[in-house]
Amino acid sequence: MKRTLVAQTAKVVGEKVRLCGWVDSKRDHGKVTFIDLRDRSGKIQVVGVGKLGELGSEDVVEIIGKVKERPEKLVNPKMVTGKVELEVEEYKILSKSDELPIPVEGDGLDIDEKLRIKYRYLDLRRERMAKNIRLRSKVTQFIRNYLCEEDFVEIETPILTKTTPEGARDFLVPARLQRGKFYALPQSPQQYKQLLMVAGMERYFQFARCFRDEDARADRAYGEFTQLDMELSFVDQEDILQLIEKMFTKMVKELLPEKKISQSPWPRLTHKEAMEKYRTDKPDLRKDKNDPNELAFSWTLDFPLFVKQSEEDYFHGSGKAKFAPSHHMFTAPHPEDISLLDKDPMKVRGLQHDLVLNGFEVGGGSIRIHQAEIQKKVFDLIGFSEKQKEEFEHLLKAFSYGVPPHGGIAPGLDRILMVLLGEPSLREVMAFPNLTSGKIAIMDAPSKATEEQLKELGIKTTEKRKKKD
């Protein structure tokens, strides 16, 4: 007998159906037992006369029975299936549940997060979490379809790749086949996407997994995150801003109709204006910060190309230079400011664009440098040694075979979902987030490797040093 989903029952009153799901709750009334049965589509009241008494919460059951209309005064208007109930004929327990270590009703925000992450497979049964994860899938699929319509090609780039000084600490992977050497996990597919422009793909995107061994914050997950990575050829900054604005506006309208964007077209602020007026480059432009449905998108533009290098901004590889890239080292200087590169680098504006939503930077990008000589000048200004420059030779070499002008943007998927949904942390929109200590959800990792594994890889672990922090 074919399975019927709970949400379909209202359409088959009088029919015999087979339902499968979890016991959401149970109420015993002497001979009659009521349970709410939950599946992915919703919940329905199930009535067992002299049956179901043995069931416990979260047991998995298969129930065959007849769909009946409820008497009018017992209709539950809060449930999609509130007008019907299932009268049990037979049932089978597919799997019993022990008592749960965390409750799965409620929003769960008052439960110790370590426990929630340890038992993520239960935490995801929570209505709010299940909804977030399902919405995430809808959002990525909406964006993919939108971009494919706009002639973009989704292209996967390697995860095992090269360490490059892009601004954060790399994760390294020892290479068994090339002993003593290491792959790095990509901080972003930056160079690959630029190479795809050299390859003539013209419009590339991917939901790219990015890796940074940086301490976590509420709006920055430890270890890995996902960005909507995009790159376009033969465009200027305006093309990129318009594409993103149109796409997200349509997405909000279709997938989050209860939300309203407070200003269209989105305000554009220069970095200078933003700093002067709001003392931040990511101002929260909501008119009413207590309105959970207000979305205030804006653009911050005309960033300085360079910032003073700070200790905190761990910039692996940039040495003792005075200038660190504000966005990254591939960002093109403003055409009007090229001559300042020699005279007064701190005054050069970059063709950078930051996407801001409700006070969060939810995406950044730029028009890229496509002239080798300008790229070399930037490498000099940020203090690259000859050796470090060599590491980018493949990119400059690629540029010598006909490179189109290009640029891109990379909205952070986790962060944008967090803000769209008004969640307090990125972890509320990720299925299996890491803990800030780097411990991963559910499984006991990282974990020890065997001697044999390390020997094959040609590495040894060193003495544990005293903890500094």
Place this chain on the structure above:
Amino acid sequence: MKRTLVAQTAKVVGEKVRLCGWVDSKRDHGKVTFIDLRDRSGKIQVVGVGKLGELGSEDVVEIIGKVKERPEKLVNPKMVTGKVELEVEEYKILSKSDELPIPVEGDGLDIDEKLRIKYRYLDLRRERMAKNIRLRSKVTQFIRNYLCEEDFVEIETPILTKTTPEGARDFLVPARLQRGKFYALPQSPQQYKQLLMVAGMERYFQFARCFRDEDARADRAYGEFTQLDMELSFVDQEDILQLIEKMFTKMVKELLPEKKISQSPWPRLTHKEAMEKYRTDKPDLRKDKNDPNELAFSWTLDFPLFVKQSEEDYFHGSGKAKFAPSHHMFTAPHPEDISLLDKDPMKVRGLQHDLVLNGFEVGGGSIRIHQAEIQKKVFDLIGFSEKQKEEFEHLLKAFSYGVPPHGGIAPGLDRILMVLLGEPSLREVMAFPNLTSGKIAIMDAPSKATEEQLKELGIKTTEKRKKKD
């Protein structure tokens, strides 16, 4: 002035347009210079009277000119734009190209593959490669839309995860925040997808990046590959087979209309039949092996649950046991054969299903064990130590909170594309494949890490041992 794509020119005869792209070829006829301009949409002949002479192959140019109809006898029926040409009014060189190290016309299969991979950004300009990469994007998008329509949710699972003995060698990632410990890159999201079933997601999929430190073969990429990872609750094997068969049949019809599936419904063979009749579990059932457009899909079923463990089948962790899982250790035994688990394990059939296409295994899957006691029995039979079993405790624990019966399948994206397109290797359908030595495309990786990086990670590289191979 807005850019016009080459393929759109035929619709705007008489109009002035701006085209951008690469010089595909050039012919000088005294005062008149002809070039073929190439962009992502196609090629068009451009006529320069006293102009364009300075251009070289693969230069990137922007050309403004008028679209004209060609005289009837000069119409080129091979080009979409063969009825028109562009008469140059003005143009700009956006980027000059040096002489290319590899040609980008032709199928490229006669060029040393190392060179093709080193200059992948040029190799991808090749019409065949660009088409393959674009088709790959169309295929994944078709499948995503199909599965979303079928109520599946796409869910990302971690790349930094735990080492588990799943059959191949892991890549390890030293954990800076937990010195002496390591993450592993997932060989597949096997456990996460099963946990998502415990979580009640019911229908999950993802194009999952998987990592195996195994030697490469023509049909197995070194390092990383992509699989369409799927898992479903409350289904039996028949549901999975039908879903896949319908999906791929529709996909072939829509995206590869020149291909024909030689038999529908797809033949189903038991493992025993296949071995007896074809001496392989992945028989090539094409009627005419010389027909490049024939696709012979089939299913191989009723595999033995266990195989004898071989040395070649590097099975990390299974110790000295006699039995190795034929598919993997989470595959459910056939319900009729449960009692044989104690009496004669090698006779137990597993609820495994392999998808075969033209003699290649392009996907495998199974109904999973969802009863802790059977899972424990399988762990014993494959010789797990108590310590190894402990590593799966989170899964058995999860199963104690109400687990639905579930199963899945994971078609290999790279491999299925290779066979669909009749390409000689997986690398022909990947944008940036690795070399078999583990060296990655374009970039010089793996590469040395700095002392400082290793110190932070708490590891050292050991002496290079003599090469065994």
